[in-house]
Amino acid sequence: MLRYLTAGESHGPALTAIVEGFPSGVTIDAAFINHELKRRQGGYGRGKRQTLETDLVIVDSGTFHGVTTGAPITLRLINNDAKLERLQEPSSPRGGHIDLAGAINYQTGIRQVLERASARETALRVAVGALAKLLLRAIEIQVFGYVRELGGIEAVPLSLDEAIRDASPVYTLNPSVDAAIVAAIDAAREAGDTLGGITETIVTGCPIGLGSHAQWDRKLDARLALAVMSIQAIKGVEIGLGIEAAKRPGSKVMDPIAFEAGFPEDDRLFGFRRPTNNAGGIEGGTSNGMPIVVRAAKKPISTLASRGPSVNMTTKSPQPAAYERSDVCAVPAASVIVENVIAFEIAAAVVEKYVGTSLDAIRASMRAIHELDRARLERWGAE
Numbered sequence: 001m002l003r004y005l006t007a008g009e010s011h012g013p014a015l016t017a018i019v020e021g022f023p024s025g026v027t028i029d030a031a032f033i034n035h036e037l038k039r040r041q042g043g044y045g046r047g048k049r050q051t052l053e054t055d056l057v058i059v060d061s062g063t064f065h066g067v068t069t070g071a072p073i074t075l076r077l078i079n080n081d082a083k084l085e086r087l088q089e090p091s092s093p094r095g096g097h098i099d100l101a102g103a104i105n106y107q108t109g110i111r112q113v114l115e116r117a118s119a120r121e122t123a124l125r126v127a128v129g130a131l132a133k134l135l136l137r138a139i140e141i142q143v144f145g146y147v148r149e150l151g152g153i154e155a156v157p158l159s160l161d162e163a164i165r166d167a168s169p170v171y172t173l174n175p176s177v178d179a180a181i182v183a184a185i186d187a188a189r190e191a192g193d194t195l196g197g198i199t200e201t202i203v204t205g206c207p208i209g210l211g212s213h214a215q216w217d218r219k220l221d222a223r224l225a226l227a228v229m230s231i232q233a234i235k236g237v238e239i240g241l242g243i244e245a246a247k248r249p250g251s252k253v254m255d256p257i258a259f260e261a262g263f264p265e266d267d268r269l270f271g272f273r274r275p276t277n278n279a280g281g282i283e284g285g286t287s288n289g290m291p292i293v294v295r296a297a298k299k300p301i302s303t304l305a306s307r308g309p310s311v312n313m314t315t316k317s318p319q320p321a322a323y324e325r326s327d328v329c330a331v332p333a334a335s336v337i338v339e340n341v342i343a344f345e346i347a348a349a350v351v352e353k354y355v356g357t358s359l360d361a362i363r364a365s366m367r368a369i370h371e372l373d374r375a376r377l378e379r380w381g382a383e
């Protein structure tokens with residue numbers, strides 16, 4: 001079982017993740033992990049914190065000469081802005097944050113809960129997801145995320161081209177709308193307001209059979225939804241057509257099944273073809289070999305420079321919500337986080353299905369099961 005936990009406060013000395021069940025034999029490409037961390041720090045609309053931090057991953061355990069051993073892997077990120085003990089207690093809780101509910105729930109001040117609830121923690125989730133991507137890369141599964149909509153402006157993808165996304169200040173795949181999005185972020189900043197948006201992640205190269213139909217908590221779509229919904233400020237998750245499916249008749253939602261003879265031996269679909277992909281690559285909680293498509297809706301940042309109404313915690317009289325240095329828009333960063341948490345869940349499903357303690361074992365198991373399935377499908381009906 002591949003799993004991880006994170007620890008650390010936004011302004012504590014460091015953030016730490018322990019990844020358990022990661023197979024041996026994967027070379028740690030720290031430059032790649034750091035590249036993903038840098039992407040999370042970027043995107044137009046972020047606040048001053050990102051200029052203070054230089055997220056570079058430190059691997060404290062689970063490797064030998066830069067290659068994973070199968071032992072728990074500790075990933076650590078140093079906080080440059082480590083000033084937890086000097087920070088003051090906010091006098092009024094911010095709506096849209098853990099401030100009020102958390103301080104009551106944990107019987108602490110507001111500072112203690114907001115420091116842990118902060119999206120600074122998502123830097124670790126990106127590091128962990130990037131580690132998972134190294135495993136996926138070795139078995140030819142790709143995970144690609146981008147911004148699909150921001151501040152209500154749709155950015156219909158022109159092509160799934162990493163170079164286009166990486167050249168975009170807001171991580172879209174449509175340069176013609178970038179200027180309008182940047183202007184909308186500027187206008188929101190001027191007005192003391194913030195913007196949300198929608199990210200899309202596409203997983204390609206998945207074999208048929210990740211996840212299971214047999215039990216609710218083994219369903220791949222359910223696991224992806226949990227992982228994505230657990231990201232700070234994500235308020236909706238869709239797979240494939242998602243909510244749109246509820247508005248159409250069945251004939252416009254169901255993906256037809258066709259067959260193409262003479263398929264190559266390594267065809268992960270065994271010749272079965274799906275002319276549409278409304279299911280977003282998952283049927284009955286199981287990957288069906290088509291691209292897995294996940295959209296995530298991120299709410300606008302709740303900390304407003306214009307400060308919304310709140311109350312003073314001591315006097316209970318009206319007082320504007322506390323304001324702390326904040327992002328105006330973090331949708332591009334969210335697209336990187338969503339992409340990486342999805343990568344981790346796919347890697348976890350791979351380790352579960354192909355039960356491997358090493359990369360070689362996983363590869364061998366994938367090949368063997370592929371051959372078993374191919375032979376079975378050929379013999380189908382003959383027994």
Ligand SMILES: Cc1cc2nc3c(=O)[nH]c(=O)nc-3n(C[C@H](O)[C@H](O)[C@H](O)COP(=O)(O)O)c2cc1C
Pocket residue numbers: 047096097098117118119122231232233234299301302303325326327328330333334337
């Ligand atoms: C990448 C990223 C950056 C964020 N930056 C901020 C920020 O600067 N200020 C803020 O108030 N909320 C920020 N948030 C959102 C809060 O962390 C989140 O809304 C808060 O913890 C409450 O959790 P909830 O919205 O999931 O209920 C950010 C979220 C993400 C994903």
